[in-house]
Amino acid sequence: MQLNFTTFAAQSKVSSFTVSFCKMSLKNSINTQRLPRHIAIIMDGNGRWAEERGEDRLFGHFHGVESVRNIVEGCAELGIEFLTLYAFSTENWDRPADEVSGLMELLVDTIRKEVPTLNKNNIRLNVIGDMGMLPKAAYNELQEAIKETGHNTGLNLIMALSYSSRWEITNAVKEIAKAAKAGLLVPDEINQTTIQQYLTTADFPDPELMIRTSGEYRISNFLLYQLAYSELYFTNTLWPDFRKENLYEAIIDFQSRERRFGKTGEQIKEESTKS
Numbered sequence: 001m002q003l004n005f006t007t008f009a010a011q012s013k014v015s016s017f018t019v020s021f022c023k024m025s026l027k028n029s030i031n032t033q034r035l036p037r038h039i040a041i042i043m044d045g046n047g048r049w050a051e052e053r054g055e056d057r058l059f060g061h062f063h064g065v066e067s068v069r070n071i072v073e074g075c076a077e078l079g080i081e082f083l084t085l086y087a088f089s090t091e092n093w094d095r096p097a098d099e100v101s102g103l104m105e106l107l108v109d110t111i112r113k114e115v116p117t118l119n120k121n122n123i124r125l126n127v128i129g130d131m132g133m134l135p136k137a138a139y140n141e142l143q144e145a146i147k148e149t150g151h152n153t154g155l156n157l158i159m160a161l162s163y164s165s166r167w168e169i170t171n172a173v174k175e176i177a178k179a180a181k182a183g184l185l186v187p188d189e190i191n192q193t194t195i196q197q198y199l200t201t202a203d204f205p206d207p208e209l210m211i212r213t214s215g216e217y218r219i220s221n222f223l224l225y226q227l228a229y230s231e232l233y234f235t236n237t238l239w240p241d242f243r244k245e246n247l248y249e250a251i252i253d254f255q256s257r258e259r260r261f262g263k264t265g266e267q268i269k270e271e272s273t274k275s
Contacts, residue, residue: 026248036208038082045214045238058102063240074244076155090164111141122154128200129163165224172198
């Protein structure tokens with residue numbers, strides 16, 4: 001039976017002590033020997049969270065930053081090596097101008113404030129996406145933050161900004177075609193490894209676990225190539241309400257699954273016994 005901390009806390013009106021105990025219990029239920037190396041998250045539900053409170057969508061995005069801080073901290077504490085957050089898609093540029101402008105301002109302000117914390121916690125910032133589409137101020141802040149955190153050796157925080165998987169794959173195909181035309185690649189020798197080397201995620205392992213908040217059951221043009229064998233976890237929790245205990249629930253669920261990669265369950269059991 002999957003633990004559901006959010007429902008439990010809401011229905012029981014438990015004390016802060018009991019809440020803390022439940023959080024610790026969830027964390028202690030995680031097998032630290034079977035952690036996913038890479039977690040990817042579609043942070044969805046900011047707008048609906050704000051609308052439920054009679055506020056504009058930017059209010060939800062502002063509070064979503066608190067969830068980012070909390071989950072980044074949670075992943076770092078557990079020893080997760082890579083965390084990719086889908087922060088802004090190429091399709092998001094089509095949203096109302098005032099929302100896009102507000103999001104970019106929030107991005108710049110957040111990056112500026114968070115760099116000291118990232119360094120303090122040994123977290124390295126990376127960005128994937130079409131950064132050329134970002135406003136100059138946002139682009140410059142990101143480049144500076146990437147440089148300032150480049151020496152860190154802990155959690156790799158990967159922000160997907162102005163990103164879409166179709167854009168990424170299209171660019172990879174173009175670059176591979178150019179290399180083949182220039183004689184740098186032999187078409188018949190192009191394989192999966194070749195393709196991976198031309199993706200924006202070439203320096204990172206594929207995610208083992210993908211989490212999407214807000215109750216939507218789709219991956220929205222996010223890491224289509226890289227999620228081929230990822231375990232998918234969907235939760236009704238809106239992103240501004242998503243906290244460490246929700247992360248723990250997702251990891252516990254992940255650890256309860258049998259990852260077969262096309263093999264049978266019997267084969268996996270035999271391999272596990274041999275190892």
